[in-house]
Structure formats: C-alpha cells, structure tokens
Amino acid sequence: MGSNIKITEVFKSHPVHIPIHKNFDFDSLQELPDSYDWIQPDSFPNSSLSNNHLSDSIPLIDLSLPNAPHLIGNAFRTWGAFQVINHGVPISLLHSIESSANSLFSLPAPHKLKAARPSDGISGYGLVRISSFFPKRMWSEGFTIVGSPLEHFRKLWPHDYTRYCDIVEEYDQEMKSLCGRLMWVALGELGITREDVNWAGPNGDFMTSNAATQFNSYPVCPDPERAMGLGAHTDTSLLTIVYQNNTRGLQVLREGNRWVTVEPVPGALVVQVGDLLHILTNGLYPSPVHQAVVNRTRKRLSVAYVFGPPESAEISPLKKLLGPTQPPLYRTVTWTEYLRKKAEHFNNALSSVRLCAPLTGLLDVNDHSQVKVG
Numbered sequence: 001m002g003s004n005i006k007i008t009e010v011f012k013s014h015p016v017h018i019p020i021h022k023n024f025d026f027d028s029l030q031e032l033p034d035s036y037d038w039i040q041p042d043s044f045p046n047s048s049l050s051n052n053h054l055s056d057s058i059p060l061i062d063l064s065l066p067n068a069p070h071l072i073g074n075a076f077r078t079w080g081a082f083q084v085i086n087h088g089v090p091i092s093l094l095h096s097i098e099s100s101a102n103s104l105f106s107l108p109a110p111h112k113l114k115a116a117r118p119s120d121g122i123s124g125y126g127l128v129r130i131s132s133f134f135p136k137r138m139w140s141e142g143f144t145i146v147g148s149p150l151e152h153f154r155k156l157w158p159h160d161y162t163r164y165c166d167i168v169e170e171y172d173q174e175m176k177s178l179c180g181r182l183m184w185v186a187l188g189e190l191g192i193t194r195e196d197v198n199w200a201g202p203n204g205d206f207m208t209s210n211a212a213t214q215f216n217s218y219p220v221c222p223d224p225e226r227a228m229g230l231g232a233h234t235d236t237s238l239l240t241i242v243y244q245n246n247t248r249g250l251q252v253l254r255e256g257n258r259w260v261t262v263e264p265v266p267g268a269l270v271v272q273v274g275d276l277l278h279i280l281t282n283g284l285y286p287s288p289v290h291q292a293v294v295n296r297t298r299k300r301l302s303v304a305y306v307f308g309p310p311e312s313a314e315i316s317p318l319k320k321l322l323g324p325t326q327p328p329l330y331r332t333v334t335w336t337e338y339l340r341k342k343a344e345h346f347n348n349a350l351s352s353v354r355l356c357a358p359l360t361g362l363l364d365v366n367d368h369s370q371v372k373v374g
C-alpha cells in the first residue's frame with residue numbers, strides 16, 4: 001500500500017533519467033533534429049487532422065450564471081473538460097504567474113539546471129517525466145512545484161526569490177479553493193453530497209489535499225508539423241486547471257479519433273477531469289486524453305494546477321453511483337499508489353486498476369486500445 005508515502009517521495013522507486021544538455025538551446029535550432037521528429041505510425045490520430053470549429057470544442061462556461069452547475073455536469077460527462085470564466089481568480093494573478101514562468105524559462109540553460117529535478121524526485125526544472133514513455137523528444141521544457149518552491153527559487157533568483165514564492169503561494173491558494181468549489185459542483189450534479197466524501201476535510205474545503213503546479217514552455221519550432229510539445233496523456237489528478245497564454249496548442253481527443261483545439265480565451269481557465277475523478281465517478285466523468293502541439297512563430301506557455309486528494313485518501317467509485325447494473329469498474333487507490341502505476345504503465349495506468357469492462361459497452365476513451373468488450 002502506498003498510503004503513507006509522501007507525494008514528494010513517490011518516484012524514489014521509479015527514477016527516470018532524461019538527460020538535458022547544459023548548453024541545449026531550442027531557440028538556436030534552425031532545423032528539427034531527428035530525435036524530435038514525431039512523424040511515425042501512431043495509435044493516436046495525427047494532430048493536423050484537428051478540427052477547429054468553435055462550435056465543436058469544449059464548452060465555455062460562465063461560473064457566475066445560475067445554470068453553471070448543470071453545464072459543468074454536462075461538459076464533464078461529454079468532454080471531461082470545459083473552459084471557465086468569472087471563476088473568481090484575479091486576472092492580475094494569472095498574469096503574474098505567467099510572467100514568473102516566462103522569467104524562469106528565459107534564464108540561461110546552465111542557470112536553470114541549478115534547479116534541475118533529480119531523477120527520482122518530483123520538483124524542479126527539466127523535461128517532463130512522461131518523455132521517458134515516448135521514442136522521440138518533446139519540444140518543451142517544464143518546471144514542477146510540489147510544496148514550497150523556496151529552495152529551487154533561491155537558486156534561480158538569488159535576489160528576487162521571495163517575490164516569486166509569494167506569487168506561487170497565492171496561486172496555490174486560489175487554485176485550491178477553485179478546485180474545491182468545482183469538485184462539489186461536479187459531484188453535486190451526480191447527486192453526491194459532502195457526507196459521501198470522507199477525505200475532503202471537516203469543512204469540505206479540501207485544505208489537506210495535495211497539488212502540484214506545473215509550468216510548461218513550448219518554444220517556437222522550425223518544423224511544428226513534425227514535432228510534439230507534450231505527448232498524448234491523461235492527468236493523474238482529480239482535477240487539473242490549465243492556464244494557457246494566448247497561443248493555441250492544447251488539444252483534447254474527441255471520441256477517440258479527432259483532436260480538437262482548446263482555443264485560448266483571455267482570462268479563461270481550462271478545467272479537466274483527471275484519472276482519479278474518473279475512478280471516483282466510476283467513469284461517468286471521463287479523464288480526457290490531451291496533448292500540446294507547437295508552432296513556428298509564437299512561444300507558448302501553460303501553467304497546469306494538478307489537484308489531488310490527501311496522501312492517505314482511498315479513492316474508489318462512490319457507493320451512491322453503484323448498483324446492480326453499475327458495478328464498480330476500478331479498485332481502490334491512493335494518489336501515491338496511482339502515481340506509481342502511472343510511472344510504470346503510463347497511459348495504461350487506468351486499465352491496470354480496472355476491475356471489469358463497463359456493462360454499457362462504452363469504453364473509456366483512455367483505454368480504448370486496451371479493453372475489448374463483447
């Protein structure tokens with residue numbers, strides 16, 4: 001059981017070594033090196049087939065409107081994602097976190113490497129961990145924050161670190177509270193009340209929940225059709241909230257066969273179901289497969305707030321959602337156990353904790369290649 005393993009320790013048993021060259025500089029490359037060329041037969045559809053009609057993308061929901069809960073329930077059921085405006089997070093804070101991430105990625109490579117993520121660690125600068133599951137390199141760099149970023153920020157900005165720490169801390173609080181609010185709205189739409197969730201804390205405010213803040217930077221790319229910013233995956237979280245700058249790149253897989261771009265909307269946040277909410281809702285809210293593509297002229301930046309339960313919380317399909325024709329589809333997991341499953345099985349992690357195939361015959365989008373029904 002992984003119930004008493006701290007989130008920061010979770011990868012000690014699954015180190016990944018993804019070398020970053022000290023003087024590697026995306027901006028200086030005029031041609032795409034072969035190690036970044038993704039054009040190959042793939043189980044996922046090619047992103048250039050993506051369909052960009054606004055009417056066919058994840059819904060944009062105004063959280064201040066009375067019918068917002070209903071729209072959120074529908075969006076999660078059909079897409080596992082939506083964009084939200086009037087979410088209560090100050091726009092100035094979104095700009096501050098964007099400029100902090102910008103300033104971090106603009107530091108010279110050897111300087112950034114002072115805050116490199118250790119091969120068995122969770123926090124720090126580097127290529128995203130999921131890189132190790134793909135044969136080619138991703139056209140991106142990342143910085144992960146779990147707990148306090150103080151030690152790393154001190155190395156990155158010896159004179160200025162407190163300012164950046166304050167921004168990250170405020171961002172964490174605002175995002176945690178928005179996640180708590182959205183969790184109850186989304187669960188409420190399924191008839192779930194506070195008594196049904198025993199790990200949300202005494203006030204149901206999820207204050208003992210864990211989270212990670214992930215900065216992603218996608219530099220301009222000389223051959224974007226052949227490159228990939230972040231390969232297709234689902235998130236291990238309960239919920240992920242993505243802030244993206246005004247550059248397209250995030251795509252959600254629709255019906256297992258079509259990539260749909262999430263158009264940037266100023267001030268909006270993208271909310272996605274993670275695998276743990278998928279498990280908790282017994283698949284009623286599917287965790288969407290998504291990826292990030294790159295482009296030739298504009299650098300893209302995103303900040304993903306990856307919200308999960310407390311370390312000891314046991315996540316399993318909620319009893320109220322089960323019945324004679326709705327058996328539990330997944331076994332109980334803690335976040336740390338599931339993060340390890342992901343570290344081992346990556347996109348097959350959800351299938352690896354599956355108990356049986358859905359009776360409806362509908363497959364989860366994220367294990368469409370794994371489970372064959374009837």
Ligand SMILES: O=C(O)CCC(=O)C(=O)O
Pocket residue numbers: 214216230235242244249250290291292301302304
């Ligand atoms: O860059 C994006 O828009 C997506 C980032 C993402 O999916 C992640 O960090 O898990």
Ligand SMILES: [Fe+2]
Pocket residue numbers: 233234235240290304
């Ligand atoms: Fe993601």
